[in-house]
Amino acid sequence: MSDLLERLRDRGWRLTAQRRVVAEVLDGDHVHYTADEVHARAAARLPEIARATVYNTLSELVSIGEVIEVSTDGRAKRYDPNARHSHQHLVCSKCGTIRDVHPSGDPLAGLPESERFGFTISDATVTYRGTCPQCAAG
Amino acid sequence: MSDLLERLRDRGWRLTAQRRVVAEVLDGDHVHYTADEVHARAAARLPEIARATVYNTLSELVSIGEVIEVSTDGRAKRYDPNARHSHQHLVCSKCGTIRDVHPSGDPLAGLPESERFGFTISDATVTYRGTCPQCAAG
DNA sequence: TTCTTGACTTAGACAATGTCCAATGTAGGA
DNA sequence: TCCTACATTGGACATTGTCTAAGTCAAGAA
Ligand SMILES: [Mn+2]
Ligand SMILES: [Mn+2]
Ligand SMILES: [Zn+2]
Ligand SMILES: [Zn+2]
Numbered sequence: 509m510s511d512l513l514e515r516l517r518d519r520g521w522r523l524t525a526q527r528r529v530v531a532e533v534l535d536g537d538h539v540h541y542t543a544d545e546v547h548a549r550a551a552a553r554l555p556e557i558a559r560a561t562v563y564n565t566l567s568e569l570v571s572i573g574e575v576i577e578v579s580t581d582g583r584a585k586r587y588d589p590n591a592r593h594s595h596q597h598l599v600c601s602k603c604g605t606i607r608d609v610h611p612s613g614d615p616l617a618g619l620p621e622s623e624r625f626g627f628t629i630s631d632a633t634v635t636y637r638g639t640c641p642q643c644a645a646g
Numbered sequence: 647m648s649d650l651l652e653r654l655r656d657r658g659w660r661l662t663a664q665r666r667v668v669a670e671v672l673d674g675d676h677v678h679y680t681a682d683e684v685h686a687r688a689a690a691r692l693p694e695i696a697r698a699t700v701y702n703t704l705s706e707l708v709s710i711g712e713v714i715e716v717s718t719d720g721r722a723k724r725y726d727p728n729a730r731h732s733h734q735h736l737v738c739s740k741c742g743t744i745r746d747v748h749p750s751g752d753p754l755a756g757l758p759e760s761e762r763f764g765f766t767i768s769d770a771t772v773t774y775r776g777t778c779p780q781c782a783a784g
Numbered sequence: 785t786t787c788t789t790g791a792c793t794t795a796g797a798c799a800a801t802g803t804c805c806a807a808t809g810t811a812g813g814a
Numbered sequence: 815t816c817c818t819a820c821a822t823t824g825g826a827c828a829t830t831g832t833c834t835a836a837g838t839c840a841a842g843a844a
Contacts, residue, residue: 522811524821544801558823563802577720582830584801585720598757598765607763611756618749619736619774625745627736629776636757638767660791660840681830696794701831720801722830 512574512589519572529554530565534575534589540597540606542584580606580635596633600640609636650712650727657710667692668703672713672727678735678744680722718744718773734771738778747774 512531517523529550533541541549547562566587569575578586580599590608596615598607615632650669655661667688671679679687685700704725707713714726718737728746734753736745753770 522820524811526822542801556823560803560824561822564821579717579720582715582717582723598761598763598767600765601768607765609757609761609763611761612758613756615756615772616774618751618753618772619747620750623736623747623749625736625747626779627738627745627774627776628782629736629774630739631776632772632774634753634756634770634772636754636765636767636770638765638769641764644766662792662840664793694794698795698832699793702793 515574525554526550526557526561527565529557530562530569534569534587537590538607539590540578540586540588542586544584546587578606596636598636598638600643601637602639602643605640605642653712659706663692664688664695664699665703667695668700668707672707672725675728676745677728678716678724678726680724682722684725716744734774736774736776738781739775740777740781743778743780 512534513523513528516527516531521527530546532553533546533549543563543566544559546566547557547559550557550562566575570577570587574589574591576588576591578588578597580586580597581604586606588608593610595608595610598609599605611634615634616629619629619632650672651661651666654665654669659665668684670691671684671687681701681704682697684704685695685697688695688700704713708715708725712727712729714729716724716726716735718724718735719742724744731748733746733748736747737743749772753772754767757767757770
């Protein structure tokens with residue numbers, strides 16, 4: 509993710525060791541870690557990193573649009589580095605696995621004007637729930 | 647909500663004063679209170695009701711399908727007595743107001759087989775976000 | 785009506801997640 | 815190399831939710 513580090517430098521961010529390891533943890537497809545999971549993985553590389561620093565960095569990444577927050581249940585928020593391509597989520601009800609999915613069509617299209625209550629709607633998030641192949645097999 | 651109390655009695659529930667006031671609080675349209683909001687409103691009628699009792703009663707109502715849990719943000723879960731008619735939610739990004747909405751079409755239809763990763767999908771929840779008329783005017 | 789009993793409620797400790805702050809450290813420019 | 819504004823740290827605190835031991839009571843039995 510030197511791409512990400514490059515963009516952060518362009519924004520005037522100081523490139524500290526802590527921000528580097530958080531950026532490294534948030535790399536890959538279908539990555540949706542909780543803040544504590546990010547902290548644990550970051551601490552494996554930089555043991556003294558503080559929880560508050562991870563929370564700070566994640567909030568900053570979210571506020572500049574490099575990472576999105578995902579709330580699939582009522583538990584901890586998850587942090588998703590796949591912010592460039594709009595997508596939705598498919599969640600296994602049993603094991604909690606989360607996959608990125610790309611539905612066809614405009615999700616706002618299904619909501620008739622009579623059901624908008626005068627709101628100006630900006631977006632729709634869809635969460636699909638089901639059972640993953642592993643859980644179905646077990 | 648004597649309908650609800652009747653159904654609870656049929657299930658063998660003991661009809662305590664605490665369960666009655668929780669059922670009374672959970673009455674109406676577009677009702678989506680947090681557990682603490684339910685507790686505050688219940689305590690206005692029955693001051694000694696405990697937080698744990700409200701949590702217990704809400705969990706039981708959810709488990710028997712009389713109430714739905716709604717997580718629109720990463721904060722507290724909300725409890726929705728409109729469990730008989732399937733619906734989705736429209737949330738104001740500024741003030742948090744939540745309205746029930748009824749989109750047309752099957753929300754699962756938009757997800758192609760190639761995007762299902764072998765999951766057996768059981769349902770989809772959609773959260774529309776925007777600005778409500780009051781917040782737009784203010 | 786009164787009694788009995790197992791289900792229900794209570795208060796508070798504890799857990800999980802997240803926010804905030806004062807003290808300390810340091811990245812990057814001068 | 816030195817400065818200093820920005821970043822990090824550790825821990826206190828807040829919010830939301832869970833759990834348990836002890837006390838209470840709804841509803842059927844007698
Ligand atoms: Mn994702
Ligand atoms: Mn609703
Ligand atoms: Zn699974
Ligand atoms: Zn509003």
